[in-house]
Amino acid sequence: MASPDYTSLTNNELIARLQAMEREQAGFVQELRDVKAALDEHSIVAITDAAGKITYVNDKFCAISHYPREELLGQDHRIINSRHHSKEFFRDLWTTIGNGKVWHGEIKNRAKDGTFYWVETTIFPFLNAAGKPQQYVAIRTDITRRKADELELQRVATELAEKNKELEAILYTVSHDLRSPLVNVQGFGKQLARACEKITAATAAARDGAVPAAALQQPVEETIPQALRFINAGVAKMEMLLSGLLRYSRLGRVALTIGPIDMNALLAGVIAAMKFQLNEAKAEIRVGPLPGCLGDSAQTNQVFANLLDNALKYRDPSRPLRVTIEGRVEHGHAIFRVADNGIGIPREHQPKIFEIFHRLNPEATAGEGLGLTIAQRVLERQHGRIWVESEEGVGSNFQVSLPAS
Amino acid sequence: MKTEPVILIVEDDEGHAILIRENLIAAGLSNRMEHFRDGQAVLDFFFKSGAMPAHEAGQMYLVLLDIRMPKVDGIEVLRRIKSDPALRKLPVIMLTTTDDTREVDRCHQLGCSVYIQKPVDYEKFAEAIRRLGMFVTLMLVPPLNGD
Numbered sequence: 001m002a003s004p005d006y007t008s009l010t011n012n013e014l015i016a017r018l019q020a021m022e023r024e025q026a027g028f029v030q031e032l033r034d035v036k037a038a039l040d041e042h043s044i045v046a047i048t049d050a051a052g053k054i055t056y057v058n059d060k061f062c063a064i065s066h067y068p069r070e071e072l073l074g075q076d077h078r079i080i081n082s083r084h085h086s087k088e089f090f091r092d093l094w095t096t097i098g099n100g101k102v103w104h105g106e107i108k109n110r111a112k113d114g115t116f117y118w119v120e121t122t123i124f125p126f127l128n129a130a131g132k133p134q135q136y137v138a139i140r141t142d143i144t145r146r147k148a149d150e151l152e153l154q155r156v157a158t159e160l161a162e163k164n165k166e167l168e169a170i171l172y173t174v175s176h177d178l179r180s181p182l183v184n185v186q187g188f189g190k191q192l193a194r195a196c197e198k199i200t201a202a203t204a205a206a207r208d209g210a211v212p213a214a215a216l217q218q219p220v221e222e223t224i225p226q227a228l229r230f231i232n233a234g235v236a237k238m239e240m241l242l243s244g245l246l247r248y249s250r251l252g253r254v255a256l257t258i259g260p261i262d263m264n265a266l267l268a269g270v271i272a273a274m275k276f277q278l279n280e281a282k283a284e285i286r287v288g289p290l291p292g293c294l295g296d297s298a299q300t301n302q303v304f305a306n307l308l309d310n311a312l313k314y315r316d317p318s319r320p321l322r323v324t325i326e327g328r329v330e331h332g333h334a335i336f337r338v339a340d341n342g343i344g345i346p347r348e349h350q351p352k353i354f355e356i357f358h359r360l361n362p363e364a365t366a367g368e369g370l371g372l373t374i375a376q377r378v379l380e381r382q383h384g385r386i387w388v389e390s391e392e393g394v395g396s397n398f399q400v401s402l403p404a405s
Numbered sequence: 406m407k408t409e410p411v412i413l414i415v416e417d418d419e420g421h422a423i424l425i426r427e428n429l430i431a432a433g434l435s436n437r438m439e440h441f442r443d444g445q446a447v448l449d450f451f452f453k454s455g456a457m458p459a460h461e462a463g464q465m466y467l468v469l470l471d472i473r474m475p476k477v478d479g480i481e482v483l484r485r486i487k488s489d490p491a492l493r494k495l496p497v498i499m500l501t502t503t504d505d506t507r508e509v510d511r512c513h514q515l516g517c518s519v520y521i522q523k524p525v526d527y528e529k530f531a532e533a534i535r536r537l538g539m540f541v542t543l544m545l546v547p548p549l550n551g552d
Contacts, residue, residue, distance in 0.1 A: 172505060173473070176503050180421065180502055182525045183502065183525055184418065184420035184421065186527040187421075187527045187530060187531075188420065188424075189527070230423075233420070348477065359475050360475055362417070
């Protein structure tokens with residue numbers, strides 16, 4: 001609309017126009033105020049001059065940065081630099097806004113109290129008539145929580161990938177271990193069939209029903225009993241593997257009740273439950289004062305019962321068994337040491353002992369090769385750990401760590 | 406000097422060892438065979454002085470090696486044999502239930518001569534061992550150097 005010719009208007013007309021314009025302006029100002037209030041309610045806002053000196057900050061900026069307004073005004077944004085981003089990152093930012101373009105990005109800042117916060121940032125340059133930036137308005141949103149969630153998500157994804165790999169390894173091991181007895185069941189089953197054929201042939205060849213004993217001796221006394229022995233052992237092995245696998249898989253589903261554990265009482269209970277076997281072996285058990293820890297008492301009980309059972313199983317028959325159980329607290333973890341004077345584990349075999357179904361001496365002792373695998377799994381679920389130091393012929397030293405109570 | 410290699414069956418499963426031996430004999434092999442129940446036992450045979458039994462200088466050997474065994478597994482035994490200058494030429498045949506391609510690759514990289522999977526089906530198992538037996542009779546096995 002073309003501007004009216006003010007010279008042709010009367011005074012009253014001019015006054016009416018002026019009043020209308022003032023009303024309109026007041027409306028604009030109110031609208032701007034409302035928008036600014038809404039912006040301040042949602043965003044962290046700062047304005048800087050062309051050189052980057054802070055000329056305005058809103059309350060949210062002060063609150064998140066923990067700086068009072070007077071400490072921010074006149075400073076530049078280096079005051080909240082977290083040193084997380086590279087020089088190139090900020091160079092790119094300044095080149096963009098210096099050229100009059102809008103910059104978007106995520107920035108990690110450091111508050112006055114040393115804590116860090118993440119902001120999603122838009123920097124908008126205000127240009128003068130020559131197209132040069134006069135000042136910059138930065139509008140930010142707190143995304144610290146989202147960043148933390150992203151990190152957590154990453155951590156969980158890595159953990160899942162590890163668990164998956166572990167599961168794959170178990171599946172691989174188990175499928176191999178199940179195949180081995182199957183080879184025997186099939187192979188010796190075939191031998192049974194052959195023995196049957198021999199007996200049938202001898203029976204058919206026998207006149208007047210009298211089968212010569214010599215023809216039966218080998219199948220009946222050797223082939224058949226041997227085949228049955230291997231078939232039965234194979235079936236028993238498969239049954240053991242399957243029930244062990246079920247036991248292992250059930251572990252992951254048991255709900256844990258994490259709480260403070262009095263380890264002195266727990267160990268006393270474990271030892272009392274094994275009193276008969278320990279007395280049989282004339283074992284000497286020494287338990288030092290133990291620090292408390294945080295864990296599931298039933299599952300932790302199982303771990304220590306298992307370690308004591310191993311100490312009994314792998315004791316050196318040439319000397320009486322001595323087990324020492326001690327504890328200490330290091331960096332927020334209670335560490336328990338179960339040391340025995342048993343046969344020990346050669347260094348090269350030590351990495352294998354936590355592997356599922358792995359047994360170092362399958363002939364010498366009974367067991368399914370699950371005890372330490374389960375101990376490790378149980379402890380991992382309680383943010384604990386187990387490891388071994390051992391010397392062949394001297395003894396083994398198992399250490400268990402759990403969060404201190 | 407003996408002209409046939411001694412076959413070392415390294416196998417933790419006694420049943421498998423019997424089936425392998427019987428099928429090798431059925432294939433017409435008359436070689437001497439020794440059974441080792443785990444990887445450590447066969448490493449002792451080659452590397453430990455004063456071990457019983459121990460290897461003899463000038464004797465030819467052929468190793469049938471299972472992978473998953475207590476104490477020391479077959480991969481480690483293979484690695485030790487192939488990194489020893491005196492034993493490097495020893496033919497090693499992996500004979501195992503494992504058919505994981507990564508495992509097969511690893512054994513070939515370490516220098517195994519042949520990799521055979523033990524079939525669960527007994528007819529196939531017997532056939533694999535029979536063919537292995539025929540193959541062994543054709544192999545030229547270098548004798549071990551003196552220590």
